[in-house]
Amino acid sequence: MSGTLALVESPAQLLNVLEWAHVHPGEAASLTVAVLQPTDPRSREQVRRLCRHASRAGVAWRCYEVRAGYLGRAQELVRLGRAVSAAERLVIGDLFSRTIQLLLPRSKAREVVVVDDGTATTELVGLLASGQQLTRWHQGEVRASTKAGPVSRWLAREGLARITFFTCMPVQAPPGTEVRANTYAWCRETFGPVRVRPGADLAGSSLVETGVIDEDRYVEAVGWIADSRRAGRYLAHRRESRRKLDRIAAATGMEIVHPELPLELTALTEPIGLSMLTFASTVAYTLPIVLGGSPVRVELCELDDAWITPNTAARSVDFLRRISAQAVLRHGLARIPPQERGRRPSEPLPAPQ
DSSP: OOSEEEEEOSHHHHHHHHHHHHHOTTTTTTEEEEEEOOSSHHHHHHHHHHHHHHHHTTOEEEEEOTTSHHHHHHHHHHHHHHHHHHOSEEEESOTTOHHHHHHGGGOOOSEEEEEOBTBHHHHHHHHHHHTOOOOOTTSOOOOOOSSOOHHHHHHTSTTOOEEEEEESSOOOOOTTOEEEEOOOHHHHHHSOOOOEEEEEEEEOOOTTTTTSBOHHHHHHHHHHHHHHTTEEEEEOOTTOOHHHHHHHHHHHOOEEEOOSSOHHHHHHHSOEEEEEEESSSTHHHHHHHHTTTSSOEEEEEOOOGGGBOTTOOHHHHHHHHHHHHHHHHHHOOEEEOGGGGGSOTTSOOOOOO
16 A cells, blocks of 8 residues: 545645645655546636646646546546555545545545535534434435444444544544644645735625525525625636526626636635625635735625525525534624615615624
């Protein structure tokens, strides 16, 4: 066995592997990143650009087309399986991933590092601590079971010496694991300083695409936010549909911007609004860290229960409420309550709570 292998499937996961490698140079000395290529074009473009930065940082990477049809997928999984089997340390971006779960039985790694996959990390840690099956927060309720799930059993196997969570999220380490803080040191030390532009930017959300938020209500909310906060730019999430973005542009007059890198890096490489507005999202946790010391103000747009689609599970709604409340407490974010939607743009806003 030899070396450290990272398995990532999104730009955010790749970014956080680079963050881990930056602050753990000894552990990452033999690191190779296996990029399990996403399918949507915007994610692939962000991954491509991040791979360039990985090369500049001295991190080796290799792309695998694991979604390229049945035959191509089978061939790529065989190649990946060999790499997973040989790795002494695995760095994993998404333990919810069916593809990664398919590969885990091949691993004999003595150490596992789980890097941030956004706010889903909070749900992951909670489910692992209770030994429950891993179900993504927006995919319905967790089924009751008396047996530990396959990932929990794999993490409890003999020969695994250490499990580490590398995260910026407010989580407590499950028994037998440890948490190391992700402070986005690589981003802050490599890029910047922050360049501020007048007005506000609104970070787009994929909550409509995941089926949690009604599209009409979302477009209405974005319109009100654009008016009340003088937001001129909408920084689209890479998973947002073109049709929804066209609706937002037509209804609000906002400029739709497709960031070429994850928003944490965009905020350090491009001029960013003096106010950064976001719905319940990972960036409510990451941007206050990345933009620390700058004049940029991060504000959280709270969700209205009336926006939730009828088939959304109670667990999903609870998750969104929790991550919103924790972001406000952890970073002292200003809040934009949904009941303000009726306010005229000229009226003053209440002081943040």
